[in-house]
Amino acid sequence: MKMPIPDYLTEILDHVRDSDGGEVADYIPELAGADPDRLALALCTTSGHVYSAGEHADVEFTIQSISKPFVFALALQELGTDAVMEVVGLEPSGEAFNELSLDDNDNRPVNPMINAGAIAVNQLINGVDSSVEERVEKIRDLFSRLAGRELRIDGGLSASELDGADRNLSIAHMLRSYGIIRDSAHDAVRSYTDQCSILVTTRDLAVMSATLATGGVQPVTGERLLSPEACRLTLAVMSSAGMYDGAGRWMAGVGIPAKSGVSGGLIGTLPGQLGIASFSPRLDSQGNSVRGVRMFELLSHDMGLHLMSADQQSVPGVRSITRDGDDTVIRLQGTINFTAAENILHELSAHNLGGTRLVLDVSRVTSFNRMGRRMVKEGLRRLREDGFRCSIFDPDGVVTNLEFSDGTLVDTVDVL
Template sequence: MQSPIPGYLETILDSVRADTSGHVADYIPELADSDPKPLGLAMCTFGGNLYSVGDDGTEFTIQSVSKPFVYALALQRRGWNKVQQTVGTEPSGEAFNELSLDRNTKRPMNPMINAGAIAVNQLINGEDSSVEDRVEEIREFFSALAGRELSINRALCESELETADRNLSIAHMLRNYDVIQDAAHDAVRSYTLQCAIEVDVRDLAIMSATLANGGVQPITGQKILNPDVCRMALAVMASAGMYDAAGRWMTTVGIPAKSGVGGGLIGTLPGQLGIATFSPRLDIQGNSVRGVKIFQKLSKDMGLHLMAAEPQGEYALRNIHTEGQDSVIRLQGKVNFPAAESILDEMVDHDFTGQRLVLDISRVSSFNRMGRRLIKEGLRSLREEGFEVAIYDPEDILKDLQYSDGTEAETLGSLESRSLEEKD
């Protein structure tokens, strides 16, 4: 069978595709000439399953989406005390390029605004590092997170430096208060090269999933960051990742996130998955218009809001076994999106041999909307492959038995179901 998840993600893209509001970042010459049409979406689970649709292979510069990852690298290499001496963790409520410092400490308010990101960049590879050595360490770190070699768009970097007066002003302010030691031009060049690393949405989803997975890259299995570092990076993303729209974002979407003026947007659900979108047109806060809408839809459909009282669905697949001519798929507990994705992943790889497939949900306590949708679509996919499919649901948990094509799932009667009762 084929997983229904890519099809669902395609419907999400189709729902926002017609929206042409917003504008590309026209204050950077190279970005001003970029194509505003690409639209991509990727999702990577903590188990290492990657789903991507749309323009998922289109590369773009990471820009400010780099900030939480470089902050995590600084924490990993320099430690909490050193990083905390350089940058705070409080939301500023200001635009990303505001010239401001904490009035008491004279440090940047957090690492997600440009002042904080420039200061954090200077911690990488030590304060005495050359620009090229520092940037190479960041590029290698990003490559490990993505699981492939990433490159730097140096032409875009030079274009961005032509209009970097505001960031230069920020760097001079940081030097004035001894937050950084490099010359202002070198500090801004180092930060701009960091932002010019090229990625696609698949890379960003995997990188985000690494934070969700406590620092273990979910596809390569490499341990890159400590869990405490990931926790701190995600906490700052939650409070400050969307700049002066952070409060509204956490209220409506509820996913730790970070945007970039190149059109990228990431979200990370701890212990669950990483999500990334790409759409270059930006709103007034500098966030991708269609990317924000996609996240709003995903959060609502999949029950991803961190503050929602949504139980997690671990170990929802009890077993798959054969009884006579039936292949029986037994589920248990609460089935939400992560649980359904894990179940479908097992079903995709399973070699079903019975003439009939029976989904036994007698031990399932509840489905959320997305869990129910995906499980039903998985059954429909198996039916289209030629299997006879039925559901054993003695407690009427599933309720809505209609597939997306308008047909209804077959249910087993009480007499047939007796042979399916598990012997304890």
């Protein structure tokens, strides 16, 4: 059976494709010439299944500010929370990402998602006495392992950004004047700019964000890269400050810890479930991808992904798959949301299904959310196209009137 998830992601892309709001980041020469019509979407489950849509899903672009949460997690991993908190706070700023401001009480940057905080955190990596080259290599190596492939730095874009880095240089001078960083302002900004110039794809970002969702285990390779504590604190900061001064509206409406970048990338992480990434270069006034924001809004609504939603339960979905004569019986359990439905469809795809009839037993299912119902129905439709007769055992009427797109209903059976 062909998985229906890429088709759903394509529907999301088609829904936002004609939106032409926003502008590319023209204050960075290398980004000013970006193709504004590029569009891609990908997600990676905590079980390591990666799905993508859009012809630009494997197109490389610079990670920019999406690098901030991962470097923050690396600093926490290397030094511990107390040491990192000596140079950066955890509070939302309510200000632009490149504002020259520090906390009035202790002169620290208020959080690691704005530029002042990110520059301060960057300087902790590999020790405060590290060279720029060694520090950047430590970051590049982690990002490569997070993505599951070797990543590289776009030297041309880094040089382009450095040529116009007056604002960040001012921030670095401010940090140095208060003893937050030791490097020269130029070296600090060079190190931070190289961090932001690492090239990634939309698929890379989905896998990287899913690593935060697992508590630090790269879901495809199985390698532990970050501690659960570092991931938990990183996601907490993303939820409160990842979308800059729009973070409150984002969490209220979308409800997914997220981080944006001015090259058009956007990531979201749902703990214990999945990582999501989108790519579309047109930005709004806050520096967030216009079509990316809309894609996340649709995904959150359709899939029930809001962090504060009662749907947020991670369950296996499949209880058992057994053969009884000519029937294969698939027994489900728990609440069937997106994560459970994806697991169900993946297990069915991997299972050597036999016989001529498939019976879906939902007697132990407590409920289906909208996306869980849609995905299970689509899976049954595709299995029917593969030649199976599909029936459902639903004594409590959990999924009454399960209808295919041609108007026919799934057969029901009274007993198993």
